[in-house]
Structures are given as structure tokens and as C-alpha cells.
Amino acid sequence: MLKDIKSKTAILSLLLLLSLNFFLVFPLSGIDFVVIKCCGNCQSLSNDGSKPFDYNVNLLSTWSQNFGLVKELLLVEKELFLIGGDKEIFILNTTDLTYPKLLGSYHNNSGALTAVHHAGRLFLGLQNGLEILDVQNYSSIEQLAFYETAAVHALCLDNETLFLSRGSFGVEILNIANLSAITPISMISTAGEAHKIVLKNDCLFIADSVNGLEIYNVSNYHSPVKIANYTDGSAFFDLVVDEQFAYILDSSGNFKILNITDILAIKKISEMSFVHPQKLLVENGTVFLAVKEQVVLINCTDPLMPSQITMVNATSDIIALRKKNSCLFMSEKEGIEIVSLENFTSPEILSRFGYSDIEKVLIAGGYLYALMGEEGVAIIKATGHSILQAVSNYRTSGRIVDFCIAGRYLYLAVKDTGVEILDVLEPENPQKVGEYLSSGNASSLAIADNYLLLADGVAVKVITVADPSHPQEVAQYVRSLFIPDKVRFYEGKALVIDRDRMQVAILELTFSTATGPELLFSGMITGSQFIHFVDVAMQEHYIYLSTGNSLQVYDSQAVSINSPILTIEKGSYYALKITNNLLYAIGNQNFQILTITDLEQVNRTEFPLLGSFLVDIDVEKEYIVIGNFLAGDDLYLFNHTYPLAVEKRVWPYIVLPIGGVVGLAIPIVLIVRFRKKKTLHS
Incomplete structure (x- = not known):
């Protein structure tokens, strides 16, 4: 028991x-x-x-259309190689010259100065040597060899022999028959810095900073022999050679033509002066001379009397030039331009890219939409959401300042005209299907059902887009001393910002079968001289306003709507997006996610993206897309897990x-x- x-x-x-x-x-x-x-x-x-x-x-x-400083251009069939001084190589398909498509890219060892393409291989002259790449598969570029030496300024290839111009270290000749064991053959010492080199008929022409033009017989690679020299006391830095003439640029801004028919008796036959010429290109008796922000076309069919034909204006200083058929490709300080020269007297710009920074972003149905100001809208396919590939670009005659999407239609706010409507059912081929002409300057758009809200600096206009080919204005809101320049929509309410006057108007959008929708004013939030409202979002009856360095929350049902019920001063707040009871915000180098189910306990998680300046954010399901304004990647694509509800x-x-x-x-x-x-x- x-x-x-x-x-x-x-x-x-x-x-x-x-x-x-x-x-x-x-x-x-x-x-x-x-x-x-x-x-x-x-x-x-x-x-x-x-x-x-x-x-x-x-x-x-990530995705970028900012190619950095492109030091050299190469054209291989329909591919354009952008050789970057910022350690990047980009390859674009130029079948459509109005919008070349990115095929692949490669990050090299150091900044590239020059390049040569031959038989599926890319030979790069770098700051610290020579790199050889296999570029037969643009999506999977592989390094074949690296040879360390001094900075390589120019390259010449002769079968299995490579000539490297190395500045003050002269010219080095290499045997590249075995890429796993590249071996030096011989050296050519120059009096000054060897800049451009050209190989022609067993002769190596060297543009030298002290000795002018030096010519070596290199039929025996092991023992080059100097056979001629021409100097007039100036430093030569660029050089083109044909059968009879050598075309020279010197550091004093002079363009010279030398007769080299008799190598032993070289003669200067003509000369023209310019201010800071940078690059030289010669084709069929026409010289293309890059002079600061212009390309000067010179007729040299009579080398004794060269004459200027015309000029092509660029956007910024020209760094590199290439020509193919009737098109001129220009690498500039701020981007790339392709110009048609079918009519020399009236050059036509076919495309400009790499200039504008991202201003706004959208994500919808597996595609990203990037607004890039004057460069229009880039449509980018997210293959498996891990590879971003631009598939098309749409430009207008004016500057696109905002956009929104609903179903198969993309709506563009064009500053000087109004609204353009695109059918993007086939993103690779967007088609304009309609437009609305506005009396003001369009600045912001929002879409709700079949109604488009347009802020144009004069009024907030309600436009029916039930028939996208014939958009019609059905209502508008005008208020004295209020200039609407940004509009957002939330469940029957239009939220409108006048950023200059630091005001936010809340408009009720009511629908009547007799009169159509009407905008009725319901409240105003006024900032102070220190607060400029940047963006606005709404959930339930709470209004969220970003001011740059803070986030303010207002209760639209409160007696005094001008007093925020909550101010969050930690973090930076520019663009806002609310979905799934979460507020997504970007500002400076950070994006943040805030829980807003309980405003008495707002939890904030911050994710820094160092070296960036973030300008916009959009969210679709588990994906976040963020636009960056500074150099580097233009777009970041994230996925995120939804936290469980409280x-x-x-x-x-x-x-x-x-x-x-x-x-x-x-x-x-x-x-x-x-x-x-x-x-x-x-």
C-alpha cells in the first residue's frame, strides 16, 4: 500500500x-x-x-542601362561591344538600331583601354595587362588567358602574334599560340610614349609622343628593324594608315595627312587645326574627327585640299567612334548615340541610350517597367525572376514623367502633350493605341477601374479609358492656389500633392450614372516651411505622407486633419507603397518595410543598399523592384517572404x-x- x-x-x-x-x-x-x-x-x-x-x-x-565610361567601341556583324573603363564589357545586338538589346556582359580584371575582336575571341588591353576572352556565347563569357604587363593602350593582332602598345614602356610582341603559356618574343623601345599602333604589310606604324611617327619592319618578330621616322616636333597620339596615307592627330590639336607612298621619304601634304580633337576615324576618303561634343566630317578624297562637309552634334564629350554602313556609333561621356549619315548634310539620331537615370519603376506580370526620362520606358523581362533582360523600349516625342499599368495597357504621362496609351500584351512590341491631349503639363497618373486620374499642374482630371483608343475627360477638380503635380488613388479617394505649396488635397471620387464620376473636396493637409511632401499613400482612413527625412501619418476622420497622429523620424522616406498591411518606403541608400496594422506599435526593418540613391519602389506579390538614380545598377529585384499576421x-x-x-x-x-x-x- x-x-x-x-x-x-x-x-x-x-x-x-x-x-x-x-x-x-x-x-x-x-x-x-x-x-x-x-x-x-x-x-x-x-x-x-x-x-x-x-x-x-x-x-x-539587378539590371543596368548605365554602361559607365565606354573607352572603346567594336562592331562585329550585328553586335556592338562596349569596352568600359569601369571594369565592364557589354555586348548589344543592333538589329534594331533604335533600341539595341543587351546580350551579355562581363566584369574584367581592371579598367579596359582598348580591344580587338577576332574569331570569337576578345583581346582586351587593360590597365594592368592583357586579358583574352571567349565571347562565342554572349550569355556565358569566359576568360581564356591573362598576361600581366604595363597598361596596354593599343593592340594589333597578326595570326598568333600580338603587338601591345604600352605607353612609355614601348611595344611588346607576344606569342599567343598557347594561351596557357603566353610568351614574349621581343620588345620595341620608343623615345616617348607609344600610343596608337597600326600593323600593315609587315610594317608596324607607331604614333609616339616624342618621335612622331616611327615605322618598323616586323617580318621577323624576334628582331624588329626601324626603317623610317617622321617628326615635326609635336606629340602624335592617334593614327590611321591606308595604302598611301597616314592620318595623324597630335597633342596640339592638329590633324595631318602624310604621304607614305615612299616610306623613306614621308611628306606632310596637308594640315587642319581644331580645339582638342579626341579621336580619328577614316572611311572611303571621309575623315570623322571627334572634337569635344561634335564629330567633324572632312572630305579627303583630295588629300592635298581636305574640306569640312558637316558636323554631328553629340550630347557630351566624345570618347570613341565607329562607323558601319551609313551609321555612326559614338561613345560619349554620358552615354551612347547612333546616328544615321545617309544624308551627310542632315544627320539623324537613331537612338540614344545610357544617358538617363531611372526615375520610376513598375512590376506587373513578370515584367519590369523602367521610366528613364527622355530615353522613354524600358520593358524588362524577369526570366525566372533571376535574369533581367530588356525586351523593348518605347520613346515619345516629349519627356515621359510618370506611368501606371492596368491589365494589358500602360499609361504614360508625357510632359508637353498629355497621356499616351500603349498596348503591352506583347511586351516585345508595345503599340500605341490612344492618346489624350492635356491643356497643362502632365506630371502624374493613377488608374482606378476604367478611370485615369491625371495631374497636369492646372487640374486633376478624370479620364475614362473604357475604350483605350478614345480616352475622354469626364470630370476635373480645380482649386485656387493649388497646383496638383502628383496624384494617387485609394478606394474612391484621390490623394493629390502640391509639392511647391506643401499641401495635400483629399478628393472623394463619387460615381453617378447620370453625370459620371465627380471629384469632391473633403480635406487639406498643410505642411510647414520646413516640410515638403514627396509622396502619399493611404490605407483605411489613414494617410501616409513622406517628407524626405520623416514619415507622417494623418487620420482623415480626425477633427483636425492638419495634425499628424504619428511622425516617424528614423529613416529616409521618398516613394511609398502600401500592400498586405505593410508600408514599403525608399530613401537615400535604404529601403524599409513597416508594419502598419497597429499604429501604436509600428515595427520598421531597414535594408541598406550602399552607394545608391533610391528613387522609386513597387511591389507585386512576393517581389520588390527598386530604382536607383546613381551610377551602378539601375534596378534591384528582390523577393521577400510574407510575415505571418499578428x-x-x-x-x-x-x-x-x-x-x-x-x-x-x-x-x-x-x-x-x-x-x-x-x-x-x-
Whole structure:
């Protein structure tokens, strides 16, 4: 009997300990958010000292149309190679000259200065040597060899022999028959810096900074022999050679033509002076001379009397030139231009790219849309959401300042005209299907059902787009001393910002079958002389305003709408996006995600993107796209996991402690009953 009592007591004690353990693991005071991790190099911060929300964000891919400083251009069939001084190589298909498509890119060892393409291989002259790439597969470029030497300024290839111009170190001749063991053959020492080199008929022509033009017989690679020299005391730096003439640029700004028919008696036959000429190109008796922001075309069919034909104006200083058929390709300080020269007297710009920075972004149906000002809209396919490939570009006669998308239609706000409507059912071939001409300067768009809201600096206009080919204005809102320049839409409300006057108007959009939609004013939020409203978003009856260095929250149902109910000063806030009870914001080098289900406990997680200046953000399902204004990647594509709703996280903290109480009550009841039975038996 005693043994039975002890065993029962032991069991009851064990149950008691287990129930107490429930209290230790699941305390009643533990109702709070749980942090799992923050992916990457992000830094988790919060506004009110509470824990940041549980969130996973992963960078999937980036996209850029900012090619950096392109030092050299190469044309191989329909491919255009952009050789960058910023350690990047880009390859574009030029089948459509109005919008070359990026085929591939490669990050090389150091800044490239020059390049030569031959038989599927790209030979790069770098700051620190020579790099040879296999470029037969543009999507998977591979390094074949690297040879360390001084900075390579120019290259010449002769079968399995390569000539390297190395500035003050002269010219080096290499045997590249075995790429795994590139071997030097010989050296040519020059008096000054060897700049441009040209190989023609076993002769190597060298543009030298001291000795002018030097010519070597290199029929024997192991023992080059100097056979001629021409100098007039100036430093030569660019050079083109044909059968009869050498075309020279010197550092004093002079363009010279030398007769080299008799190598032993070279003669200067003509000369023209320019201010800071940079590059020289010669084709069929026409010289193309890059002079600052212009290309001067010179007729040299009579080399004794060269004459200027015309000039092609560029956007910025020209760095490199190439010509193919009737098209001139120009690498400039700020981008690339392709110009048609079918009519020399009236050159026509076919395309300009790499100039504009990203201003706005959209994501819809597996495609990204990037607004780039004067360069129009780039449509980018996200293949598997890991590879971003531009598939088309759409430009207008004016500057596109905003856009929005609904279904198969993309709506463009064009500053000087109004609205253009594109059918993007086939993103590779967007088609204009309609337009709306506005009396003001279009600045912002928002779409709601079949109605388009347009802010044009004069009014907020409601335009029906039920028939996209014939958009019609059906209502407008005008207010004295209020210039609408940004508009957003949320559940029957138009949120309109006048950024200059630091005001936000809230307009009720009501629908009537008789009169159509009407905009009725319902409230105004006024900033101060220190606060400029940048963007606006709304959820339920709360209005969220970004001011750059803060986020302000207003209650549209409050008595005094001018007083924010919450101001968050940690972080930077420019563009806003609300979805799934989360507010996404970007500013400076950071994007942030804030939980706004409970404004008394706003949790903020911050993800820094160092070296960037973020300008816009959009969200679709689990994907986030962010636009960057500075050099580097133009677009960032992330995926993110949705955190569980607060209500779903609270139940373990309530149910489990209750279970612990029940678990504790059971052994107590058993003990009491056991003792009662014992007393009765006694």
C-alpha cells in the first residue's frame, strides 16, 4: 500500500513539474513580435524601441542601362561591344538600331583601354595587362588567358602574334599560340610614349609622343628593324594608315595627312587645326574627327585640299567612334548615340541610350517597367525572376514623367502633350493605341477601374479609358492656389500633392450614372516651411505622407486633419507603397518595410543598399523592384517572404499558458481526491 502511494506521488510530482515548465517556456507576458532573421547585410532598426518585424529579403537580380565610361567601341556583324573603363564589357545586338538589346556582359580584371575582336575571341588591353576572352556565347563569357604587363593602350593582332602598345614602356610582341603559356618574343623601345599602333604589310606604324611617327619592319618578330621616322616636333597620339596615307592627330590639336607612298621619304601634304580633337576615324576618303561634343566630317578624297562637309552634334564629350554602313556609333561621356549619315548634310539620331537615370519603376506580370526620362520606358523581362533582360523600349516625342499599368495597357504621362496609351500584351512590341491631349503639363497618373486620374499642374482630371483608343475627360477638380503635380488613388479617394505649396488635397471620387464620376473636396493637409511632401499613400482612413527625412501619418476622420497622429523620424522616406498591411518606403541608400496594422506599435526593418540613391519602389506579390538614380545598377529585384499576421502569432502565447494552468490544476485535483480517499479508508 505504501509503495503504491509513493508511486502515485511520484507521478503527480512529475505532472506538476511539467505544468510548471509550460509557464517557464510560454510566459503570459510574452505576447510580442518574434524576430527570426534579417537577410544579407541589412541592419534591423525600429521606431519605438520594439523588435523589428520578422522578415526575409533576398536580392534576386539587378539590371543596368548605365554602361559607365565606354573607352572603346567594336562592331562585329550585328553586335556592338562596349569596352568600359569601369571594369565592364557589354555586348548589344543592333538589329534594331533604335533600341539595341543587351546580350551579355562581363566584369574584367581592371579598367579596359582598348580591344580587338577576332574569331570569337576578345583581346582586351587593360590597365594592368592583357586579358583574352571567349565571347562565342554572349550569355556565358569566359576568360581564356591573362598576361600581366604595363597598361596596354593599343593592340594589333597578326595570326598568333600580338603587338601591345604600352605607353612609355614601348611595344611588346607576344606569342599567343598557347594561351596557357603566353610568351614574349621581343620588345620595341620608343623615345616617348607609344600610343596608337597600326600593323600593315609587315610594317608596324607607331604614333609616339616624342618621335612622331616611327615605322618598323616586323617580318621577323624576334628582331624588329626601324626603317623610317617622321617628326615635326609635336606629340602624335592617334593614327590611321591606308595604302598611301597616314592620318595623324597630335597633342596640339592638329590633324595631318602624310604621304607614305615612299616610306623613306614621308611628306606632310596637308594640315587642319581644331580645339582638342579626341579621336580619328577614316572611311572611303571621309575623315570623322571627334572634337569635344561634335564629330567633324572632312572630305579627303583630295588629300592635298581636305574640306569640312558637316558636323554631328553629340550630347557630351566624345570618347570613341565607329562607323558601319551609313551609321555612326559614338561613345560619349554620358552615354551612347547612333546616328544615321545617309544624308551627310542632315544627320539623324537613331537612338540614344545610357544617358538617363531611372526615375520610376513598375512590376506587373513578370515584367519590369523602367521610366528613364527622355530615353522613354524600358520593358524588362524577369526570366525566372533571376535574369533581367530588356525586351523593348518605347520613346515619345516629349519627356515621359510618370506611368501606371492596368491589365494589358500602360499609361504614360508625357510632359508637353498629355497621356499616351500603349498596348503591352506583347511586351516585345508595345503599340500605341490612344492618346489624350492635356491643356497643362502632365506630371502624374493613377488608374482606378476604367478611370485615369491625371495631374497636369492646372487640374486633376478624370479620364475614362473604357475604350483605350478614345480616352475622354469626364470630370476635373480645380482649386485656387493649388497646383496638383502628383496624384494617387485609394478606394474612391484621390490623394493629390502640391509639392511647391506643401499641401495635400483629399478628393472623394463619387460615381453617378447620370453625370459620371465627380471629384469632391473633403480635406487639406498643410505642411510647414520646413516640410515638403514627396509622396502619399493611404490605407483605411489613414494617410501616409513622406517628407524626405520623416514619415507622417494623418487620420482623415480626425477633427483636425492638419495634425499628424504619428511622425516617424528614423529613416529616409521618398516613394511609398502600401500592400498586405505593410508600408514599403525608399530613401537615400535604404529601403524599409513597416508594419502598419497597429499604429501604436509600428515595427520598421531597414535594408541598406550602399552607394545608391533610391528613387522609386513597387511591389507585386512576393517581389520588390527598386530604382536607383546613381551610377551602378539601375534596378534591384528582390523577393521577400510574407510575415505571418499578428493575430496568427498571438495564439501560442494565450493557448499554451492556459494549457499550463489546466495541466497544473489536474494534479492538484488528483492529490486532493487521493487524500480524501485515504482519509475515508483510515
